[in-house]
Amino acid sequence: MDEKARALAAAKSAAGFQAADMVEDGMVIGLGTGSTVYYMIERLSARVREGLHVTGVPTSFQTAMRAREYAIPLTTLDDHPIIDMAIDGADEVDPHLNLIKGRGAAMTREKCVAAAAFQFIVVVDEAKVVSRFAAPVPVEILPFAVTPAMAQLRGLGCRPVIREGVKKDGPVITDNGNFIVDCTFPSIADPAGLEKAMAEIPGVVESGLFCGYANKITVIVGNEKGIKKITSADIVP
The missing domain is CATH 3.30.70.260 (ACT domain)
Incomplete structure (x- = not known):
């Protein structure tokens, strides 16, 4: 792995692990789709093995397969139409906490899960935080x-x-x-x-535009040195 790839993996890992550590016992959580979320699933699996009780709502077949591989119990929005927290990635995050998502082609289910959640945790590396949207x-x-x-x-x-x-x-x-x-x-x-x-x-x-969620979003931005959090309180009027 070259230095750039190593730094990116470290950033994604830092963000994903921090999100997993925000999950509380007994929660029903939305499991997003994408490489940063998979680090979260890895850490969440370790916490489940340590005794954490959690149930996940997967946003894609790929995430469901990954969660089963890591022994994370799964459920659906039919059984839990309101959930405690959704954790997902983003292609870009703008200064108003609007998102572009959908690089993994799962944004419809991701939006359904985000809308059902009390809290929406978005995990990204710092390159995804932009001053103005440019991604498709x-x-x-x-x-x-x-x-x-x-x-x-x-x-x-x-x-x-x-x-x-x-x-x-x-x-x-x-x-x-x-x-x-x-x-x-x-x-x-x-x-x-x-x-x-x-x-x-x-x-x-x-x-893949996710607007209007700023009041419940916490963006966890990972880099080589750790993480920082951005919430609606950080939005400049």
Whole structure:
């Protein structure tokens, strides 16, 4: 592992471990998807072996498989429509604690779980904290409606591209059986307005913009030396 990769792994590990240590006995928690969250699952598994009682709601098939591998008990939103805490990663975090998520194509389930949680813990390395969004916004779309939906997305000012699979010919298929369209914008001046506009397009299931969660978000930012936390109290009006 080169120095850059080692530093990134250390940052992700620091953030993920800190999030796992925030979990309290008896909690039902949302288990997000992504590499930083997997460090959290690793640490959470160690705490379960030490006697912590916790139940997880996975946001993807991949996370469910990882949690079972680490012997973390699982449940669903059917059984627990309100949960104590959701822990997840993000592609980017802006100064108002808006998020872009969906690099792992799991943002629809991630948003359902985040909405159900009293607390939303977001774990990232420091490169994900940005002054202004620049990452593509993933959008989950019904295959039946992908062409007209993409036309309307273009009308919002983006360049939409259907995400292609790796080691698979054709589009990425989400855990819900839909396509992912990555939307690149020259700039995003109003993330909340854009999230609303995307949601109004017929055929769009969900977008990767997570706005309006600032009051319950704690962002844990990892780096080589440790972590720092950002909450709504740190937002400059």
